[in-house]
Amino acid sequence: MLDSRLYHHLVTWLGQWPAGQRLHVVSSERRVRPGWDGERHPVVGVGSRAGVVLSVPPTHLAAVRALGDLVVDEVLDELPRVLDLPGWSGYRAVFRYTVAPTPGPDPGEWVDAADPGLPSWLRPFGGEVLVIRDEEGRYLAGVGVKRHDGYGHELAVGTEPAARGRGLARRLVAQAARRVLDEGAVPTYLHATENVASARVATAAGFPDHGWTLYALAPPPPGPPRSP
Incomplete structure (x- = not known):
């Protein structure tokens, strides 16, 4: 059973959880508002063995869904063009969570x-x-x-x-x-x-590694020339 805190985090962060299909594209206002670091994070997705929820800006929901029946890696590669984010690139990471961290002393x-x-x-x-x-x-x-x-x-x-x-x-x-x-x-x-x-x-x-994956877009590296 999924921990309730993780469930509410994913619903809040992405806009929906779980995925209703292999790749479920949803929209969230959080994609156009500043994130934890004050910067915009226009695409965030989390995938489990049951499917992927990919969260995009509301203004681009239809355009992303119009990409059709592609796998998430193919969609991620297309998103900089669809969202008009030149220089941005897709990346993937292993997504882990815990409700039982390793016990031990608190050295920090x-x-x-x-x-x-x-x-x-x-x-x-x-x-x-x-x-x-x-x-x-x-x-x-x-x-x-x-x-x-x-x-x-x-x-x-x-x-x-x-x-x-x-x-x-x-x-x-x-x-x-x-x-x-x-x-x-x-x-x-x-x-x-x-x-x-x-x-x-x-x-x-x-x-532990539950086989989950994080999907997102990374901005271009700093330094001229740089798109706004």
């Missing part, structure tokens, strides 16, 4: 994302982030929380190269997942299919 501390001693990649998360420092107070590893809605929070982890191989990432991810659950949401975790290290962290932290 929650600090403000604006703390001057943190790396720049943690700042966009806002609120509090979870970090581990060494005995001299130097940052070693951290977890940011993408607070998509009140039901689902996505975790992202990073470890300094010199601190890798100590199990810091898996301990932090499990600790952050326990807090997300305590706050009433479900923790999720994404990683590229080929990212073996991230997959190992997820599994060790208690995020």
Whole structure:
């Protein structure tokens, strides 16, 4: 049985869940509003073995559905053209979630994302982030929380190269997942299919691979020339 928090997260984030067919294209106003990072995320989809729900802007629902009986990968490749997003590209990731993170100690501390001693990649998360420092107070590893809605929070982890191989990432991810659950949401975790290290962290932290996939569009890399 699907956890109620995950169900409500997917309904809120995508506009519908579950899929009513192999590829179910739906629309949501969330595709035209700022997301967790203040940026627009015009396409988000989640697929399970039962089918894929692909969420697009309401203004483009008919055009995407008009692509016809294509598989999701083919539709994803067509979306930059259909949505008039030149330079954007489709990407896929393994979508994981947990309601039973790996038990263990809580080695990290929650600090403000604006703390001057943190790396720049943690700042966009806002609120509090979870970090581990060494005995001299130097940052070693951290977890940011993408607070998509009140039901689902996505975790992202990073470890300094010199601190890798100590199990810091898996301990932090499990600790952050326990807090997300305590706050009433479900923790999720994404990683590229080929990212073996991230997959190992997820599994060790208690995020099993259910065979689910995340589908989205990525903007072009920064730097001129760039489309608005």
